[in-house]
Amino acid sequence: MKRWRERCSLVCGATAAVFLAAMLLITVADVTLRAVANLPIRGVYEIVELLLVATFFLALPCVFLRDENIVVNAVDDIAPRLVTPLKRAAALLAVAVLVTMAWQGVIAARDSLEFNDVTADLGLPKFWHWLALLAGMIASAIAALVMAFAREDAR
Numbered sequence: 001m002k003r004w005r006e007r008c009s010l011v012c013g014a015t016a017a018v019f020l021a022a023m024l025l026i027t028v029a030d031v032t033l034r035a036v037a038n039l040p041i042r043g044v045y046e047i048v049e050l051l052l053v054a055t056f057f058l059a060l061p062c063v064f065l066r067d068e069n070i071v072v073n074a075v076d077d078i079a080p081r082l083v084t085p086l087k088r089a090a091a092l093l094a095v096a097v098l099v100t101m102a103w104q105g106v107i108a109a110r111d112s113l114e115f116n117d118v119t120a121d122l123g124l125p126k127f128w129h130w131l132a133l134l135a136g137m138i139a140s141a142i143a144a145l146v147m148a149f150a151r152e153d154a155r
Contacts, residue, residue, distance in 0.1 A: 005065045005146065006065075008061070008065055009061070009062045012060075013059060016055050016058045016062065019051045026047055027044065043119075050129055053132045060136050060140040061136065061139040064143035064144045091148035092145075094144040095145050109133075109134060113125075
C-alpha cells in the first residue's frame with residue numbers, strides 16, 4: 001500500500017511541478033518580452049490563473065499521501081496515545097470537507113459549462129479551472145480517506 005501511495009504522490013507532484021514550471025516560464029517570457037521588445041504576451045494573466053489552480057489542487061493529494069499536512073504538536077507530549085486517533089479523526093474530517101467542497105464545485109462547474117462562462121481576454125472556458133479544482137479535490141478526498149485507514153507504521 002505504501003508503494004502505491006508513493007507512486008500516486010509522485011504522479012501528482014510531478015504533474016503539479018510541470019504546471020508550476022509552465023507558469024514560471026510564461027511569466028518570465030512575458031516580463032522579458034515586455035521589457036525588451038514592448039511585446040507582452042496576450043492573456044498571460046488568464047493562463048497563469050489556470051496553471052495556478054492546476055498546480056495547487058493537483059499538489060494537494062500529494063500532501064495527504066505523504067502525510068505532510070501542517071500539524072501542531074499540542075497533544076503529543078500530554079497524551080501520546082491520542083495522537084493516532086486524532087490523526088485519523090482529522091483525516092476523516094478532511095474527507096468530509098473535501099467532499100463538500102467537491103460537491104459545491106460540481107454545481108459551480110455545471111453552471112459554468114451551462115452558461116458557457118469564459119475568461120475575458122482569451123475566451124478560455126472557465127470549465128477548465130473547475131475541472132482542475134475538481135480533480136484535485138476528489139483525489140485529495142480519496143487520499144485523505146486512504147490515510148485515515150492506513151496503519152500507523154505504514155505512514
